[in-house]
Amino acid sequence: MGQQINLPTTRTQCIGAYLAQPQGKPKGGIVVIQEIFGVNAHMRSVVDRFAEHGYTAIAPAFFDHLETGVELGYDEAGYARGKELVMELGLDRAIEDVASAAGAIASAGKIGTVGYCWGGTVALLSALRLGLPSVSYYGGRNLPFLGETPKAPVMFHFGEKDTGIPMETVAKHRELLPQMETFTYPAGHAFNRDIDPHAYHEASAKLALQRTLAFFDNYLAGA
Secondary structure (H helix, E strand, C coil): CCEEEEEECCCCCEEEEEEECCCCCCCCEEEEECCCCECCHHHHHHHHHHHHCCCEEEEECHHHHCCCCCECCCCHHHHHHHHHHHHHHCHHHHHHHHHHHHHHCHHHCCEEEEEECHHHHHHHHHHHHHCCCEEEECCCCCHHHCCCCCCCCEEEEEECCCCCCCHHHHHHHHHHCCCCEEEEECCCCCCCCCCCCCCCCHHHHHHHHHHHHHHHHHHHHCC
16 A cells, blocks of 8 residues: 655655555544564554555654664564664654654644654654654653653553553653543553564554544544
8 A cells, every 4th residue: 555755854864764645635644653673564554554544644764864674573683673773863863753754744734643662752752842643652761751741642552561661650641641641451562563463462452543543533633
Protein backbone atom coordinates (compact mmCIF):
# COMPACT_ATOMS: atom_id res chain seq x y z
CA MET A 1 0.00 0.00 0.00
CA GLY A 2 2.71 2.49 1.01
CA GLN A 3 5.79 3.85 -0.73
CA GLN A 4 9.29 4.96 0.15
CA ILE A 5 9.89 8.70 -0.18
CA ASN A 6 12.70 11.13 0.57
CA LEU A 7 12.01 13.52 3.43
CA PRO A 8 13.93 16.81 3.65
CA THR A 9 14.94 17.66 7.25
CA THR A 10 16.06 20.80 9.04
CA ARG A 11 19.70 19.65 8.93
CA THR A 12 20.15 19.85 5.13
CA GLN A 13 20.06 16.07 4.96
CA CYS A 14 17.24 14.03 3.43
CA ILE A 15 16.16 10.88 5.21
CA GLY A 16 13.89 8.12 3.99
CA ALA A 17 10.27 7.73 5.07
CA TYR A 18 7.47 5.24 4.46
CA LEU A 19 4.24 6.95 3.38
CA ALA A 20 0.75 5.49 2.93
CA GLN A 21 -2.34 7.30 1.65
CA PRO A 22 -5.96 6.42 2.44
CA GLN A 23 -8.68 5.81 -0.09
CA GLY A 24 -10.44 9.13 -0.66
CA LYS A 25 -9.99 12.34 1.30
CA PRO A 26 -7.80 11.92 4.42
CA LYS A 27 -9.28 12.52 7.88
CA GLY A 28 -5.91 13.99 8.88
CA GLY A 29 -2.29 12.92 9.05
CA ILE A 30 -0.34 10.73 11.49
CA VAL A 31 3.43 10.58 11.97
CA VAL A 32 4.25 7.02 13.06
CA ILE A 33 7.34 6.94 15.30
CA GLN A 34 9.35 3.73 15.29
CA GLU A 35 10.69 1.52 18.04
CA ILE A 36 14.49 1.18 18.30
CA PHE A 37 14.50 -1.31 15.41
CA GLY A 38 14.09 1.14 12.52
CA VAL A 39 11.27 1.41 9.98
CA ASN A 40 10.99 -2.35 9.57
CA ALA A 41 8.15 -4.55 8.30
CA HIS A 42 6.16 -4.11 11.51
CA MET A 43 6.37 -0.31 11.41
CA ARG A 44 5.37 -0.26 7.74
CA SER A 45 2.33 -2.40 8.58
CA VAL A 46 1.37 0.11 11.31
CA VAL A 47 1.56 2.93 8.74
CA ASP A 48 -0.59 0.92 6.33
CA ARG A 49 -3.16 0.24 9.07
CA PHE A 50 -3.65 3.93 9.85
CA ALA A 51 -4.04 4.60 6.12
CA GLU A 52 -6.72 1.90 5.99
CA HIS A 53 -8.53 3.81 8.75
CA GLY A 54 -8.58 6.99 6.68
CA TYR A 55 -5.37 8.82 7.61
CA THR A 56 -2.33 9.82 5.59
CA ALA A 57 0.47 8.15 7.59
CA ILE A 58 4.23 8.54 7.44
CA ALA A 59 7.11 6.86 9.30
CA PRO A 60 10.37 8.84 9.08
CA ALA A 61 13.54 6.72 9.08
CA PHE A 62 15.35 8.63 11.83
CA PHE A 63 18.39 6.37 11.74
CA ASP A 64 19.15 7.44 8.16
CA HIS A 65 21.06 10.33 9.75
CA LEU A 66 23.53 7.71 10.99
CA GLU A 67 23.14 4.68 8.72
CA THR A 68 20.84 4.11 5.73
CA GLY A 69 18.04 1.55 5.70
CA VAL A 70 18.30 0.21 9.26
CA GLU A 71 15.89 -2.68 9.91
CA LEU A 72 16.87 -4.61 13.01
CA GLY A 73 15.64 -7.95 14.31
CA TYR A 74 14.14 -8.55 17.76
CA ASP A 75 17.17 -10.52 18.97
CA GLU A 76 19.94 -9.52 21.37
CA ALA A 77 22.07 -8.03 18.61
CA GLY A 78 19.11 -6.00 17.31
CA TYR A 79 18.36 -4.61 20.78
CA ALA A 80 21.99 -3.70 21.37
CA ARG A 81 22.39 -1.93 18.02
CA GLY A 82 19.03 -0.16 18.35
CA LYS A 83 19.98 1.21 21.77
CA GLU A 84 23.28 2.48 20.38
CA LEU A 85 21.52 4.22 17.48
CA VAL A 86 18.91 6.01 19.61
CA MET A 87 21.61 7.20 22.02
CA GLU A 88 23.66 8.54 19.11
CA LEU A 89 20.66 10.13 17.40
CA GLY A 90 19.28 11.89 20.48
CA LEU A 91 15.73 13.05 21.13
CA ASP A 92 16.17 16.60 19.83
CA ARG A 93 16.98 15.48 16.30
CA ALA A 94 14.09 13.01 16.39
CA ILE A 95 11.69 15.84 17.33
CA GLU A 96 13.02 17.93 14.42
CA ASP A 97 12.36 15.00 12.07
CA VAL A 98 8.80 14.59 13.40
CA ALA A 99 8.22 18.27 12.61
CA SER A 100 9.62 17.72 9.09
CA ALA A 101 7.39 14.67 8.56
CA ALA A 102 4.34 16.57 9.85
CA GLY A 103 5.11 19.35 7.39
CA ALA A 104 5.43 16.86 4.53
CA ILE A 105 1.86 15.59 5.07
CA ALA A 106 0.32 18.93 6.12
CA SER A 107 -2.08 18.84 3.15
CA ALA A 108 -3.88 15.89 4.86
CA GLY A 109 -5.32 18.25 7.49
CA LYS A 110 -4.60 18.27 11.21
CA ILE A 111 -1.54 16.17 12.15
CA GLY A 112 -0.89 13.92 15.15
CA THR A 113 1.68 11.31 16.11
CA VAL A 114 1.75 7.79 17.45
CA GLY A 115 4.93 6.22 18.80
CA TYR A 116 6.03 2.87 20.21
CA CYS A 117 8.68 2.18 22.90
CA TRP A 118 11.45 4.77 22.22
CA GLY A 119 8.96 6.28 19.78
CA GLY A 120 6.42 6.50 22.59
CA THR A 121 8.64 9.04 24.32
CA VAL A 122 9.21 10.92 21.06
CA ALA A 123 5.40 11.01 20.65
CA LEU A 124 5.02 12.50 24.14
CA LEU A 125 7.62 15.15 23.28
CA SER A 126 5.75 15.88 20.03
CA ALA A 127 2.71 16.86 22.12
CA LEU A 128 4.75 18.76 24.69
CA ARG A 129 6.93 20.72 22.29
CA LEU A 130 5.36 20.62 18.82
CA GLY A 131 1.71 20.83 19.85
CA LEU A 132 0.74 17.65 17.97
CA PRO A 133 -2.00 15.43 19.50
CA SER A 134 -0.10 12.23 20.25
CA VAL A 135 -0.54 8.64 21.38
CA SER A 136 2.35 7.11 23.34
CA TYR A 137 2.66 3.33 23.53
CA TYR A 138 4.90 2.03 26.35
CA GLY A 139 7.29 4.97 26.31
CA GLY A 140 10.05 3.91 28.69
CA ARG A 141 11.84 7.27 28.69
CA ASN A 142 8.83 9.48 29.54
CA LEU A 143 9.47 10.17 33.21
CA PRO A 144 11.90 13.14 32.95
CA PHE A 145 9.43 15.05 30.76
CA LEU A 146 6.17 14.61 32.67
CA GLY A 147 6.58 17.96 34.42
CA GLU A 148 6.47 19.91 31.14
CA THR A 149 3.22 21.63 30.16
CA PRO A 150 1.64 19.87 27.15
CA LYS A 151 0.73 21.95 24.10
CA ALA A 152 -1.59 19.18 22.87
CA PRO A 153 -3.41 16.14 24.30
CA VAL A 154 -1.63 12.83 24.83
CA MET A 155 -2.96 9.31 25.36
CA PHE A 156 -0.77 6.69 27.06
CA HIS A 157 -0.86 2.88 26.71
CA PHE A 158 1.15 0.58 29.02
CA GLY A 159 1.40 -3.16 29.67
CA GLU A 160 0.84 -4.18 33.29
CA LYS A 161 3.47 -6.93 32.91
CA ASP A 162 6.09 -4.66 31.32
CA THR A 163 9.26 -5.39 33.30
CA GLY A 164 10.91 -2.22 32.02
CA ILE A 165 8.11 0.19 33.03
CA PRO A 166 6.94 -0.46 36.60
CA MET A 167 3.43 0.46 37.67
CA GLU A 168 4.90 3.21 39.90
CA THR A 169 6.07 4.92 36.71
CA VAL A 170 2.63 4.55 35.13
CA ALA A 171 1.13 6.08 38.30
CA LYS A 172 3.41 9.10 37.82
CA HIS A 173 1.77 9.73 34.42
CA ARG A 174 -1.64 9.85 36.09
CA GLU A 175 -0.35 12.02 38.91
CA LEU A 176 1.57 14.57 36.80
CA LEU A 177 -0.69 14.60 33.73
CA PRO A 178 -4.13 13.87 35.23
CA GLN A 179 -5.90 15.52 32.30
CA MET A 180 -4.51 12.88 29.90
CA GLU A 181 -5.88 9.35 29.51
CA THR A 182 -3.51 6.63 30.73
CA PHE A 183 -4.59 3.05 30.00
CA THR A 184 -3.03 -0.23 31.14
CA TYR A 185 -3.46 -3.71 29.68
CA PRO A 186 -2.84 -7.28 30.91
CA ALA A 187 0.22 -7.54 28.67
CA GLY A 188 3.97 -7.02 28.58
CA HIS A 189 6.14 -4.55 26.69
CA ALA A 190 5.56 -4.12 22.94
CA PHE A 191 2.14 -5.79 23.06
CA ASN A 192 1.22 -4.14 19.75
CA ARG A 193 4.09 -5.81 17.86
CA ASP A 194 2.01 -8.38 15.97
CA ILE A 195 4.94 -9.98 14.13
CA ASP A 196 6.65 -10.89 17.42
CA PRO A 197 4.91 -13.82 19.14
CA HIS A 198 6.89 -13.21 22.35
CA ALA A 199 5.51 -9.68 22.74
CA TYR A 200 2.15 -9.51 20.95
CA HIS A 201 -1.05 -9.58 23.01
CA GLU A 202 -3.96 -9.52 20.59
CA ALA A 203 -6.80 -8.40 22.87
CA SER A 204 -4.73 -5.57 24.33
CA ALA A 205 -3.47 -4.44 20.92
CA LYS A 206 -7.01 -4.36 19.49
CA LEU A 207 -8.42 -2.37 22.41
CA ALA A 208 -5.49 0.07 22.37
CA LEU A 209 -5.95 0.61 18.62
CA GLN A 210 -9.67 1.21 19.09
CA ARG A 211 -8.91 3.88 21.73
CA THR A 212 -6.15 5.36 19.59
CA LEU A 213 -8.43 5.71 16.57
CA ALA A 214 -11.14 7.32 18.73
CA PHE A 215 -8.49 9.80 19.98
CA PHE A 216 -7.44 10.70 16.43
CA ASP A 217 -11.02 10.82 15.16
CA ASN A 218 -11.68 13.36 17.94
CA TYR A 219 -8.54 15.51 17.83
CA LEU A 220 -7.66 15.29 14.11
CA ALA A 221 -10.75 14.36 12.09
CA GLY A 222 -13.17 16.12 14.44
CA ALA A 223 -11.05 19.21 15.01
